[in-house]
Amino acid sequence: MNENLLSTQIEYLKGVGPKRGELLRNELGIYTWEDLLTFYPFRYVDRTKFHKINEIESDMAFVQIKGKVTHVEMIGQRRARRFIATFKDDTGSIELVWFQGIKWIKDKLIPNREYVIFGKPTIFNRKFNIPHPEIDPVDEYKPTENVFQPIYSSGEKLKSRGLNSKGISKLIKTLLSEVQGHIPETLALPVLEKTKLLAREEAIINIHFPANQDMLKRAQARLKFEELFFIQLRLVKHKLVRSNLHKGIVFPVAGHYLEGFYKHNLPFELTGAQKRVMREIRRDLAMGVQMNRLLQGDVGSGKTLVALMAMLIALGNNFQSCIMAPTEILANQHYETLARMLKGMDIRIRLLTGSTKSNERREIHEELQSGSNQILIGTHALIEESVRFKNLGLVVIDEQHRFGVAQRARMWKKNTVPPHVLVMTATPIPRTMAMTVYGDFDYSVIDELPPGRKPVKTTHATDAHRLRVFGFLKREIAKGRQVYIVYPLIQESEKLDLKDLMDGYESIVREFPLPKYAISIVHGQMKPADKDYEMQRFIRNETQIMVATTVIEVGVDIPNASIMVIENAERFGLSQLHQLRGRVGRGADQSYCILMTGDKIGNEARERIKTMVETSDGFKIAEKDLRLRGPGDVIGTRQSGGLTLKQADLIQDAKILEYARNMAFDVLNDDLELKKSENYPMKKQLLKMSTESIDWGVIT
Numbered sequence: 001m002n003e004n005l006l007s008t009q010i011e012y013l014k015g016v017g018p019k020r021g022e023l024l025r026n027e028l029g030i031y032t033w034e035d036l037l038t039f040y041p042f043r044y045v046d047r048t049k050f051h052k053i054n055e056i057e058s059d060m061a062f063v064q065i066k067g068k069v070t071h072v073e074m075i076g077q078r079r080a081r082r083f084i085a086t087f088k089d090d091t092g093s094i095e096l097v098w099f100q101g102i103k104w105i106k107d108k109l110i111p112n113r114e115y116v117i118f119g120k121p122t123i124f125n126r127k128f129n130i131p132h133p134e135i136d137p138v139d140e141y142k143p144t145e146n147v148f149q150p151i152y153s154s155g156e157k158l159k160s161r162g163l164n165s166k167g168i169s170k171l172i173k174t175l176l177s178e179v180q181g182h183i184p185e186t187l188a189l190p191v192l193e194k195t196k197l198l199a200r201e202e203a204i205i206n207i208h209f210p211a212n213q214d215m216l217k218r219a220q221a222r223l224k225f226e227e228l229f230f231i232q233l234r235l236v237k238h239k240l241v242r243s244n245l246h247k248g249i250v251f252p253v254a255g256h257y258l259e260g261f262y263k264h265n266l267p268f269e270l271t272g273a274q275k276r277v278m279r280e281i282r283r284d285l286a287m288g289v290q291m292n293r294l295l296q297g298d299v300g301s302g303k304t305l306v307a308l309m310a311m312l313i314a315l316g317n318n319f320q321s322c323i324m325a326p327t328e329i330l331a332n333q334h335y336e337t338l339a340r341m342l343k344g345m346d347i348r349i350r351l352l353t354g355s356t357k358s359n360e361r362r363e364i365h366e367e368l369q370s371g372s373n374q375i376l377i378g379t380h381a382l383i384e385e386s387v388r389f390k391n392l393g394l395v396v397i398d399e400q401h402r403f404g405v406a407q408r409a410r411m412w413k414k415n416t417v418p419p420h421v422l423v424m425t426a427t428p429i430p431r432t433m434a435m436t437v438y439g440d441f442d443y444s445v446i447d448e449l450p451p452g453r454k455p456v457k458t459t460h461a462t463d464a465h466r467l468r469v470f471g472f473l474k475r476e477i478a479k480g481r482q483v484y485i486v487y488p489l490i491q492e493s494e495k496l497d498l499k500d501l502m503d504g505y506e507s508i509v510r511e512f513p514l515p516k517y518a519i520s521i522v523h524g525q526m527k528p529a530d531k532d533y534e535m536q537r538f539i540r541n542e543t544q545i546m547v548a549t550t551v552i553e554v555g556v557d558i559p560n561a562s563i564m565v566i567e568n569a570e571r572f573g574l575s576q577l578h579q580l581r582g583r584v585g586r587g588a589d590q591s592y593c594i595l596m597t598g599d600k601i602g603n604e605a606r607e608r609i610k611t612m613v614e615t616s617d618g619f620k621i622a623e624k625d626l627r628l629r630g631p632g633d634v635i636g637t638r639q640s641g642g643l644t645l646k647q648a649d650l651i652q653d654a655k656i657l658e659y660a661r662n663m664a665f666d667v668l669n670d671d672l673e674l675k676k677s678e679n680y681p682m683k684k685q686l687l688k689m690s691t692e693s694i695d696w697g698v699i700t
């Protein structure tokens with residue numbers, strides 16, 4: 001087998017050459033024959049289906065109609081010249097339009113002869129027409145040749161060099177004739193046998209030129225499985241290697257701290273989900289394997305309490321623990337919450353952030369090394385080299401999406417035996433995506449909110465409603481409620497954002513004047529101490545309105561604040577909107593979220609706003625987000641390193657993913673290093689993936 005054939009540069013394919021080669025590289029990222037081979041159609045058109053003219057709708061990508069040309073005419077002069085044919089079937093008529101190649105088509109079209117036409121309907125002057133359709137006389141049309149016609153994405157530049165979908169398809173046909181018999185299998189034979197999947201070569205041929213519907217399905221199934229399987233193989237391998245490598249610290253007992261807390265300090269009954277997650281964590285910690293657990297739970301689901309109880313287990317086994325939060329505000333708040341919850345328990349707990357004074361910092365460092373400090377709460381400051389523990393047993397990372405992989409990894413090194421790690425995130429991601437991006441983590445989810453929460457009422461308002469919105473705010477403030485008004489923050493221009501915020505702030509001050517109203521303002525460019533001062537005023541209910549940028553997005557918990565106004569809501573992503581809304585709805589009162597936008601917003605933004613108005617379920621929102629933006633954008637490059645799937649779809653292919661993950665476990669439990677000769681193809685494929693430098697967010 002000549003596998004090197006596939007690494008041939010694309011320009012050396014017959015029909016490509018240097019110019020088209022460059023286009024393929026620049027426009028589609030196709031460098032080699034293999035790249036072209038795995039450039040899959042994004043859809044297929046069933047050429048056995050015919051439409052009637054009266055069935056045409058504007059969102060149809062293609063139609064195929066049988067009928068007759070009844071009339072032709074030339075319209076316009078010079079560049080505006082076009083050739084129009086009226087095409088009729090028994091349900092109506094439609095115009096076919098040519099702007100180019102007019103002479104040729106004019107000679108070819110014979111009135112009253114029956115044709116099959118195929119093309120994309122567009123609307124012009126409120127009527128449908130089909131520009132540049134494919135056209136074949138009925139008696140010459142051979143649908144069997146092209147039952148499923150593959151459609152490839154192309155672009156203007158490519159099209160101008162003949163590389164429209166059809167042109168690309170032609171290249172692939174040429175390529176297949178060159179490489180057939182040389183497309184290597186990547187799955188081990190036993191895996192192929194167990195899964196009953198198509199061989200890779202057969203799958204690739206059929207993904208481009210499906211023999212029939214069944215073969216197309218099987219080809220897709222094979223390629224989806226393969227794609228998901230190798231991601232899982234890699235993640236599961238990391239996971240297994242790691243648990244072999246690091247014998248985790250064993251916490252044999254739940255310990256008297258947890259017991260005491262449970263008996264005397266627990267302010268409320270745990271929810272069923274909190275109890276379940278605690279059992280999962282408890283089991284991990286006793287097992288002798290290092291825990292690496294992702295805890296997902298919607299905003300307000302009570303993750304902090306779970307974190308605290310896990311830390312108390314560490315304490316009860318004579319180990320220190322720490323919790324790292326992404327912002328100073330959040331770290332402060334955790335500190336206060338935990339200190340309050342632990343009142344009377346004689347536990348030494350400290351706060352370390354960027355604004356901790358050097359005296360205090362030194363003191364904390366000493367306490368950590370002597371072991372007298374038991375729980376440390378802080379920001380990124382915890383990662384610093386100078387922060388050393390006597391015996392760190394558990395690291396909690398809150399709002400995990402704010403931290404990079406490297407930052408997490410550094411926390412591992414804070415103890416000779418790596419500490420247990422619990423990462424928490426309130427940006428729910430669909431389970432399938434969690435399995436893919438955090439596939440080397442164990443996974444817990446709090447899927448239940450504490451009892452008595454009223455769903456936040458969410459509405460969409462435009463600038464035209466602004467006065468009414470202000471009136472509403474005044475009435476709610478009169479009832480004693482507090483209000484957040486949030487402005488977007490776009491990284492590119494902090495100055496401009498700040499200006500937006502200050503303009504907004506001034507108009508709010510005008511609308512809500514002293515002495516009746518007091519207003520706090522918090523933004524990213526303020527000194528931490530000033531931020532904290534403003535925050536504290538709001539927490540103590542000395543101010544009724546908090547004007548802020550998204551610095552308050554994560555974690556902040558002020559139950560009396562029951563209204564969230566989001567300005568320029570169209571500029572926020574779904575998960576951010578959900579996070580922001582999660583700041584309200586924490587007390588007993590009815591809460592509201594008002595999404596303010598301009599009158600004109602784009603379709604996708606409208607879709608986001610609609611989703612927010614319709615549902616408060618974080619997982620549903622996450623799924624919608626995934627649909628709107630695709631996995632790479634949702635998870636952020638920082639986390640995923642670039643998660644591009646060619647065939648598989650993380651929403652639709654959940655079952656295949658689950659299956660692929662189980663198969664990865666089966667294979668690796670039997671042969672972790674893939675040393676068996678039967679597993680060689682998979683070993684090779686893994687190696688190839690790692691040299692393609694995809695970083696799946698795995699800690700090594």
Ligand code: ADP
Binds near residue numbers: 271298450557586
């Ligand atoms: P998040 O999961 O967003 O971090 P928090 O841990 O901040 O949520 O909890 C949100 C609020 O719910 C807090 O005020 C917390 O005290 C409260 N809470 C947590 N668990 C329970 C429970 N089991 N019953 C009632 N209230 C709870």
Ligand code: MG
Binds near residue numbers: 398426
């Ligand atoms: Mg939280």
